[in-house]
Amino acid sequence: MANLKVKYLGTAFANPTVLASGVTGVTASTWKSVVRSGAGGITTKSIWLNEHKGHPNPTIITTEHWMMNAVGLPDAGLNKAVEEIAEYEKDKPAPLIASIVGGNEEEFIKIAEKMATLPIDILEINISCPNVEDEFGLPFACVATDAKRITQAVKKVAGNKPVVIKLSPNVTRITEIAEACAQGGADGFCLINTLGPGLYINLELRMPVLANKVGGISGPAIKPLAVKMVHDVYKATGLPIIGTGGVTTGKDALEMMMAGATLVGMGSAVYYRGIDVFRKVANEISEWCDKNGVKNVEEIIGTVKM
Ligand SMILES: Cc1cc2nc3c(=O)[nH]c(=O)nc-3n(C[C@H](O)[C@H](O)[C@H](O)COP(=O)(O)O)c2cc1C
Numbered sequence: 001m002a003n004l005k006v007k008y009l010g011t012a013f014a015n016p017t018v019l020a021s022g023v024t025g026v027t028a029s030t031w032k033s034v035v036r037s038g039a040g041g042i043t044t045k046s047i048w049l050n051e052h053k054g055h056p057n058p059t060i061i062t063t064e065h066w067m068m069n070a071v072g073l074p075d076a077g078l079n080k081a082v083e084e085i086a087e088y089e090k091d092k093p094a095p096l097i098a099s100i101v102g103g104n105e106e107e108f109i110k111i112a113e114k115m116a117t118l119p120i121d122i123l124e125i126n127i128s129c130p131n132v133e134d135e136f137g138l139p140f141a142c143v144a145t146d147a148k149r150i151t152q153a154v155k156k157v158a159g160n161k162p163v164v165i166k167l168s169p170n171v172t173r174i175t176e177i178a179e180a181c182a183q184g185g186a187d188g189f190c191l192i193n194t195l196g197p198g199l200y201i202n203l204e205l206r207m208p209v210l211a212n213k214v215g216g217i218s219g220p221a222i223k224p225l226a227v228k229m230v231h232d233v234y235k236a237t238g239l240p241i242i243g244t245g246g247v248t249t250g251k252d253a254l255e256m257m258m259a260g261a262t263l264v265g266m267g268s269a270v271y272y273r274g275i276d277v278f279r280k281v282a283n284e285i286s287e288w289c290d291k292n293g294v295k296n297v298e299e300i301i302g303t304v305k306m
Contacts, residue, residue, distance in 0.1 A: 002289030003296045004282060006040070008240055008262045009162035009188055011095045011121040013040035015282040016253060016297060020244050020267030021046055021099040021126065021166070021190075024275070026075070028087035035093040038279025042094060043190075043242075043265065044081065046101035046126040049110050051077040055212040061200055066221040067268045068198055070212035073101060073132055078111055085118050095121040097242075099166070101129065103136050105153050116159035123161045124242075125154055128168035128193035130216045141168035141193070144180035151184030164242065167191040167233070169222070174229050175236040182237045189233055190242040190265060192226045194218045219268035222246045227259045234260025234302055248272050250284020257297070258304040 004015035018041040019034050031042045054074025061068045075081075081098070088096060098120040102108040108125065115123050127150055128141035140146040147165065155163050165181045167174060169192040178189060194216025200209045208214070226245025234241055243261025247253050248269040256264045269277045289297055 002286050002294055004040075004286060004289075005296075006262055006298050008242070009122055009164070011041075013095055013263060015040040016257065016262065016264050016285070017041075017278045017281050018097065018242060018263050018265050019043055019278070020265035021124065022071070022073070023267035023270055026081075026084065028084045031084075031088055031096070032093055034275065034278065037276040038282050040094060040278075040282070041097060041263065043097040043124060044085075044099050045075060046073050046099040046129070047078060047081040047111060048073070048075045048101055049078050049107045051075065058209065058211055059215070061209055061215070062219075062271050065219065066217050067219040067271060068196075068200055068210065068215040068217050069194070070197070070210045070215035072212065073129055078114060082114065082118065085120060089119040092119075097122040097124050097164070099124040099126050101126040105150060108150055109153050109157055112154045113157045116157060116161055120161065122164055122188075123154070123158055124164045124166055124190055125150065126166045126193070128166050130168065130170055130194055130197045133197070139168055139170075141166070141177060142171050144177050147177050148180040148184040151181045151186050155185035162187040164188040164190050166193055167229075168193050169195050169225055169229055169245070175232050178233040178237050178239075182239060186239065188240040188242070189237070190244055191229055191233060192222070192245040195222050195225065218245070219272070220246045220248055223252055223255075227255050230256060230261050231259040231304065231306070247281070248277070250281050250286075250288055253281050253285055254288055254300065257300050258302070260302040262298075262301055
């Protein structure tokens, strides 16, 4: 049996699959049940400083090839997250990546300062959500100088926590943004956040299906774009990557890793294959490795011949 263990920014993961931010519950007990379903690690839903309401329903559409969501980053705020992280720590079954989000630099700094004192393994900075633009304007991840400024500000207060920047696909040149974050001190990247926003119309009503009108696109259809962007950022920066976007099978995960990802995030896959998609994908990775003489899955990272 192939060894599926991977090390990411100093933390050991039992296998490369991690729950992507935002896709299932926000409590310690849900995170633990996702680990029981085979995930190598957990990313929390993006945590705000204060309670954040999100958008009205309907907020999610699922089709055969893609999903669209405008949940709008609802969250109970930092104090509640601190309680859940403490609860998870009691008998922590797998590494925890805390995703944080803010409307401005000061909010990012306040949350990161607190996170530096908590038992989390990695800090993920969500500067790339496309469906809160009406509240906050263009995401920081879409402008290189903004992305660098937030990275620098968070790094200054993050203590010994590795800082991973979550990048947006909604840019002309993602390598330019990644290089700016690397200059700002980023330790790694998670990419991609959702694509778009997109629009889906109900023909009979002649109205958008989502109450928010537009939403971020995820799921199988975005995978080729995500794989290409992971490859580009890996080549440009050499920093370790959590490859995310459309991964639903072991083969998808292996593609992400060959493109340069160390860990593989899965979100929409939970809707397509159920919560135990993590175990299914880990088993499929293992089978492929065994058939192809790969003893340690880490061997395949970044090995695509271009
Ligand atoms: C319902 C839903 C909620 C999400 N919430 C967050 C979030 O809170 N923070 C974040 O960084 N990304 C969020 N995302 C984006 C995912 O983490 C991921 O980057 C994206 O969906 C692409 O991966 P996937 O195709 O595996 O879903 C969300 C995605 C979905 C579908």
